[in-house]
Amino acid sequence: AGPSSTSSWTRMPVNYGKGMHLAPMVRSGTMPTRLLALEAGAELVWSPETVDRALIGCERTVDPVTGVISYxxxxxxxxxxxxxxxxxxxxxxxxxNAELAAEAAKMVYQDVAGIDLNCGCPKHFSVHAGMGAGLLQNPDNLCAILKSIRAAVPAEVPVSCKIRMLPSQDDTLALVRQIVDTGVISCLTVHCRTPPMRDRDAALIHRLRDIVDAVGSKVVVVENGDCTDCESAEKIRQATGVTAVMVARAAEANPTCFSADGPRDAETYVIPRYARLAKYLDHHWSNTKFCLMQLTSSSPALGKRSRAQWKAALATAKSYEELVLQWEKDINFLEGGAEILEDITQA
Ligand code: FNR
Known part of the structure; x- marks a missing residue:
């Protein structure tokens, strides 16, 4: 009984070109956040970047009670x-590295809908190692990795990549053409910032339409950068010609931002729902604590007093139970995770 955890499941075509997707986010885009995003209306969810070498050598286990699969x-x-x-x-x-990427993809494809290559991370550790935005400077290697992943997994598992724009639009168009001409990707996400740009700099959304036109119908282009909710998604669609957008920071602050009715209240809905689900799934406490802190820090729905109380309780809690004792003082606060998972299954 319990949720299906075998490797036999029916694959459906992956709909990259519709709706709003949850962006890959290290630490923030972990399992409970992704599940709440899907429940709220996200079409697809990206996992946080996992470096090939980190995955290779992992052991795959399945929790017989919750169905959670861990590498x-x-x-x-x-x-x-x-x-x-x-x-x-x-x-x-x-x-x-094309070989390591293929090895990592082979290990995990049975448990996911598609494989994406990170070609946008501007952090020193990535670029220094030739990964992330480092690949934008070495498009031949970028394309070789994509081809290698494509060859490593069955045809029904789509391959995609996520890039940043280059400072020059001509260079960006040339890069995009080279990537699309590999013929191996189904989706290209364009984060509309250049590698040196910070998240607080406004995304260069006005530059995307040319890229969408250049790609044509060969590959789905997904916009990323400064989308916060359904309303802004619609404006971006109108301005750029994309059909789908990807949301990062707004979803980190509130994973229900995908809802057509607008985000749910953080204090009364999102935070307790996150805590209950994460507790049931036995999600590691340190990550839960980090994600709850993001929800708490950036949720305008929280009153000043509540936010201060939440932060204080989170800062000292070393487990789910300690959080409850310091915050709600009612152990029922953590109950009902199995029902939430059931709701998500049916959503
Ligand atoms: C990111 N981003 C990111 N990108 C990526 O390709 N792989 C990753 O693992 C991460 N990790 C990550 C963590 C956190 C905490 C943040 C805030 C961002 C970048 C992210 O996917 C996205 O491209 C940018 O945040 C721009 O989108 P928004 O925030 O303007 O919607």
Missing amino acids: SKTHRPVFTMHPVERSRLIFQIGSS
């Missing part, structure tokens, strides 16, 4: 997912 090394989870999200989960790989 772990020396008992430390590297990637954790739930079968409920499998048909809409895109696994993002960080790589600068």
Whole structure:
């Protein structure tokens, strides 16, 4: 009984070109966030980047009670997912090596809908190792990695990549053409910032239409950058010609931002729902604490007093139970996770 956890499941075509997707986010885009995003209306969810070498050598285990699938090394989870999200989960790989990327993709494709290559991370550790935005400077290697992933997984598992724009539009168009001409990707996400740009800099959304036109119907182009809700998604569609958008920070602050009715209240809905679900799924406490802190820090729905109380309780809590004692003082606060998972299964 319990959720299906075998590797036999029916794959459906992956709908990259519709709706709003949850962006890959290290630490923030973990399993409970993804499940709440899907429940709220996200079409697809990206996993946080996992570097090829980190995944290779992991052991895959299935929790017989919750169905959670973990890829772990020396008992430390590297990637954790739930079968409920499998048909809409895109696994993002960080790589600068075609063989290692293929090996990582082969290990995990059975549990995900598609494989994505991170070609946009501007952080020193990535670029220095030739990964992330480092690949934008070496498009031949970028394309070789994509081809290698494509060859490693069955045809029904789509391959995609996520890039940033280059400072020059001509260079960006040339890069995009080279990537699309490999013929191996189904989707290209364009984060409308250049590698040196910070998140607080406004995304260069006005530059996307030319890219969408250049790609034509060969590959789905997904916009990323500064989309916060359904309303802004619609404006971006109108301005750029894309049909789908990807949301990062707004979803980190509130994973229900995908809802057509607008985001749900953080204090009364999102935070308790997150805590209950995460507790039921036995999601590691340190990550839960981090994600709850993001929800708490950036939720305008929280009153000043509540936010201060939440932060204080979170800062000192070393477990789910301690959080309850310091915050709600009512252990029922953590009950009902199994029912939430059931709701998500049916959503
Ligand atoms: C990111 N981003 C990111 N991108 C990526 O390709 N792989 C990753 O693992 C991460 N990790 C990550 C963590 C956190 C906490 C943030 C805020 C961002 C970048 C992200 O996917 C997205 O491209 C940018 O945040 C721009 O989108 P928004 O925030 O303007 O919607």
